Amino acid sequence: MSRAPLLHASPDQIAAAARRVMARCDELARVTATSGRIERVYLSPEHARVNRLAAEWMRELGMRTWQDAAGNQVGRLEPAGSSRIDQRAGGHRGPALLLGSHLDTVLDAGRYDGIVGVLMALEIVRLLRMPDAASERWTSGLPFAIEIVAFSDEEGTRFGKALLGSSAVAGTWEPAWWDLTDADGTTLHRAFLEFGLDPGRIGEAARRPDEIVAYLEAHIEQGPELDRAAEPLAVVSSIASARRFQLVVEGEARHAGGTPYDMRRDALLGASEAALAVERICAAEHHIIGTVGRFEAFPGAVNVIPGEVRFSLDLRGEFDGERDRVWGSLSQELDAIMGRRGLRWRSREVHAAPAVFCAPLLQDVLRAGITQTLPSRREEPPVIFSRAGHDGMALGAIADVGMLFLRNPDGVSHHPDEAVSAGDVAHGIRALAESVLHLAAEPAR
Template sequence: MALLTGVAPDRIAAAARRVMARCEELARVSATPGEIERVYLSTEHARVNRLAAEWMREVGMKSRQDAAGNQLGRLEAAERGAPALMIGSHLDTVPDAGRFDGIVGVLIGLEVVRLLRQPGPGDTWISPFPFALEVVAFSDEEGTRFGKALLGSSAVAGTWEKEWWALADKDGTTLRQAFLEFGLDPARVGEASRRPEELVGYLEAHIEQGPELDRRGESLAVVSSIASARRFQLVVEGEARHAGGTPYDMRRDALLGASEAALAVERICASEHHIIGTVGQLEAFPGAVNIVPGEARFSLDLRGEFDGQRDQVWNAISRDLDTIMGRRHLRWTAREIHNAPAVMCAPLLQDVVREGIVSTLAPGSDAPATIFSRAGHDGMSIGAITDVGMLFLRNPDGISHHPDELVSGGDVALGIRALAESVLQLSADRTAS
């Protein structure tokens, strides 16, 4: 049942054009000429926060930067201090990124507020619901600079760990130093945390970072859950020796051991349903053309729909690495740098998102797709304090974390309408109960 009546289609079309134009504007805020790169606590982070704050105020929200560098906007309900429905995503990027990952979700959230707000006292705007509306631009979902993902949303969830202060970027700047240089006080990071009673839920619109919607020929999908994830840094130790003078039966080539390990990851994960393993980094040391590598370091990103299945696959990979390294007379160690459990989207929020998508479809259409997210999102952190729901938008060819990442203005328009309908459905449900 569609609830968004009286809104002219041209308003939603204009909102979608604004989202697409602002994606281009944000793409020009980059640390790397000719590419898109914005990392946590950088000058580019500060610039996009200022833009987000301006756009939040434009739709009538009060905006603030929290103690972890997230930018938040709030539109109060008639009853001041009411709990809030949080809508958002992130503005940071990976290196050489696309224009839409995370960014679309923040901008769609702002357009939903623009559509749903009502006049308040004087020249103000208010939320017409029994809850306030908040839009959040999280500051560090990707973990590009310090190697730890979800820093911004972890602060909001109150799960910040003191050990993170020692994390350092490639230039040796620690997270603590970067906080201070950005103008934040490390001692006050706890002030970014929110209590469960302050929120009624969290909704996020995001491009699908895979091809399923494109293959189905559909624009939008309900997200059922967000993948569990574990990340490791692995080291293989062998012996560095002269490349010409060392026969094969005496070689303890760490790079070959690591390469065989990477192939084992592919073989094991490809045989499992809904388990994805990726070796995204591989380095050899000492790194000279005429030296057998004595050490190799590589990363492993392991994701699964369910925690137990993911952990079983890690155990299988570990056993294979024992075999490989034993046969090659090498040693291996692993350091876990990230562990996030799977987050199931709340049934109620799945329902309201589904109703929102249905409102965009022609009568008699098939039910919207329901998709498990293999990519991680800020909802993984926010799920610790409130219910989470997600809406996927089609991404032609499914490519992401790449300049060719894409979403169409038409699908963005559908996403805006669907998310606005979802908010209305949630309000109706809460009022009825």
């Protein structure tokens, strides 16, 4: 693969693009359901507002825009020399390279997770169309269309099911999801109607594999590897497999003062020992991460021994087999813990996603993009696997997936202290634009 630089853009133009991304991240951060913190969940008024903003920015670049049947915001620009264009919402001719990420957030979120990837994609379009940004065609002669997709529900914050927007695009929507409810008891089906979407048309969001050249996403690393290595960018090799469980430990609620220790069946102590076992077993494994993120004791009175505890388990791994083997070990350990304490436990799996491996060609073009962006490097760019989930996990069902990571100082994410520098965003914009051009120069597949 050629390593010659293909992007004709000055450092000042790249710096201006990065400043625009940072300013728009700030602008989107002000679209929130809760004053003083960032909160944007699926099918909310805030979701509608950021979609309108994204559509406005897409149209500024000459893109045709629509909101699809799942609430994802999409913009499309046809390739050079394209003939008749289907102007219907969602209409398209010929395959497109998809760029994007998500605009929804967790509760009390940072302002860059997902968002920076959508905004960088907009700047890629701007750079590749120079100098005639008002034209309705590419000036760089790309052989495929470009679509930017701002996915609507990567986090799963409202209904507890992640990747809803991208799953709809991948054609893997499950009818059982319509019965999911939020904290107020509103079903997903009802929320669709209230948002102005038709649940009966959800299939229209699905895309066919022959409509997609590939999917490329830029994202902050949600961990510290790049920061520790003093590296601004990395190629992603794969996205971790994941399984999530809701676990219940049952004991016996009795008087805190009147029940001697030899008669206690304390569900909280058993669940606490189980949580420590998750840390001990997973920490001993390579690339397996287990997290207990939610922990509730019942009846919850200060003078009552807890008779029931409910807690969550998020289990991730680079490979599905290793992840499943660790779950087997954890299950055996929980059997032993509860047996010693006279307790019972049960689990319900609420989410499962296989590992998604990034396509070798896309890793190559991203590597070429980073090399052209950072020409003084003496070594190949770093390659790391993503321990966090992304929309590419769903898109992998219908398209090759590639990801570019940007350095995240101290690795903080899903938190207001989440950060990325304008300088690293500038590097990421150039690297991703170079990657698109290297992909366009590849022989037709």
